[in-house]
Amino acid sequence: MKNHFPRTLSTFGLAGLALCAVAAQAHDIPDQYLYIGGHASQYWFDEDELGPNSYDTVTLPGLQFGARFAPNWSAQAWWERNGVKSEITRERTHVSLALASLRYHFHDTSVGPFEPYAGLAVGQLRFDHRGRDTDKETVAGAEFGLQARVAEHWVFDIxxxxxxxxxxxxxxxxxxxxxxxIFGATRKAEPEPLPAEPVVRxxxxDGVPDQQDQCPDTPAGVAVDAQGCPLDGDGDGVPDYLDACPNTPDGALVDERGCQVYLERDVRETLYVEFELNKAEIQQEFIGELAQLADMMRKYPSAQLRLEGHTDSTGAASYNMRLSGQRADSVKNSLVNSFGIDPARIDTVGFGEEQPIADNSTADGRAQNRRVEAILQATQREGLYED
Structure with a gap:
């Protein structure tokens, strides 16, 4: 067999240079498509083995069709035919080549604008002699090439x-x-891009994102709750990191350091709680006044409450003395049972009709005398008062 490889490589190289001219127009090749096309090839024979009918080369035009059925695989049917003369006898013969090939495409690789591939081919080489029998023989081999998409519907193959x-x-x-x-081109659906991770500031x-932080600018190192606010264990409104007096009683009035504010002078409240005749039960409409008194006692948890019961002058003095005490006790029981005040903080006493504040000879005066005086007593702390 003559050495035609230099000529082959030269032809191949010239074709490659021609393709470079269309490189600027190359497009990505689809993942799947069908195609039909035409081609021209240069076929080299092994002259040493063909004897007196030796052939050199022949240009074979032809057709091909195939299918790219996966991003990396395609199958192709190939047919070509032309006349050729014997180098010795000058007899003219028609040569045709039919092939079926399976190709593997390096879909994720490129050589410039081209996609490389490699494959296997098998088929039949046929010689149609004039006036003589037709010679047929099986051929098989490999194929190597490059493809580029030069327009929307066209793919160049070398x-x-x-x-x-x-x-x-x-x-x-x-x-x-x-x-x-090419026709029926499809491309594998690209996965939806993941949404960009939001920037969390x-x-x-303090570990709580700004968009959830209800207390921005918390000092570094301060323990916070889920809303980003400093912890306030005793619920006094002063955060723990500033609270000089932790565990203040619930509801107690505190200063800016979180320490309990003590009552420094007695606070007297007159409760005009009406009772039914000869009874000590508190009517529902007067519960609101007791609620205010209970709230004040929670603000000053160290203060004591003194309840003084009074009556008008109707009835016997001894009876009024007893009734006034019962009414003071009734107020105490309501504070304890309805508002949770510690009974140890409340003292009661009855004065009967002895301390009127209005004229008992009139109905209005008698109504004012039927009362309970509530005295929230100042806390006795060492150094608070002078003798």
Missing amino acids: GARPLWTEWRDRFEGEVYAGLNL DSDG
Whole structure:
């Protein structure tokens, strides 16, 4: 077999340079498509094995069709035919080549604008002699090539095939260039891009994002709750990191350091709680006044409450004395049972009709005298008062 490889490589190289001219128009090749096209190849024969009918080369135009059925795989049917003369007898013969090939495409690889591929081909080489029998032989080999999409519906294909032929165990080959019209092109759906992770800012570094932080600018290192606010264990409104007096009683009035504010002078409240005749039960409409008194006692948890019961002058003095005490006790029981005040903080006493504040000779005066005086007593603390 003559050495035609330099000529083959030269032809192949010229075709490659021609393709570079369309590189600027190249497009990505689809994942799947069908195609039909035409081509031209240059086929080299093994002259040493063909005897007196020796052939050199022949240009074979032809057609091809195929399917790219996966991003990396395609199958192709190939047919080409032309006349050729014997180098010795000058007899004219028609040569045709039919092939079926399976190609693997390096879909994620590129050589410039081209996608490389490699494959296997098998088929039949046929010689139609004038006036003589037709010679047929099986051929098989590999193929290597490059493809580029030069327009929306067109793919350019260039490659080479080294082939083994059945008769006399010859090795031949061809280079080719083809243009394919593609249709039914699809591309594998690209995965939806993941949404960008939102930028989470925590300006004060307390572990709670700014958009949830109800207390921005918390000092570094301060323990916070889920809303980003400093913890306030005793609920006095002064955060723990500033609270000089933790565990203040619930509801107690505190200063800016979180320490309990003590009552410094007695506070007297007159409760005009009406009772039914000869009874000590508190009517529902007067519960609101007791609620205010209970709230004041919670603000000053160290203060004691003194309840003084009074009556008008109607009835016997001894009876009024007893009734006034019962009414003071009734107020105490309501504070304890309805508002949760510690009974140890409340003292009661009855004065009967002895301390009127209005004229008992009139109905209005008698109504004012039927009362309970509530005295919230100042806390006796060492150094608070002078003798």
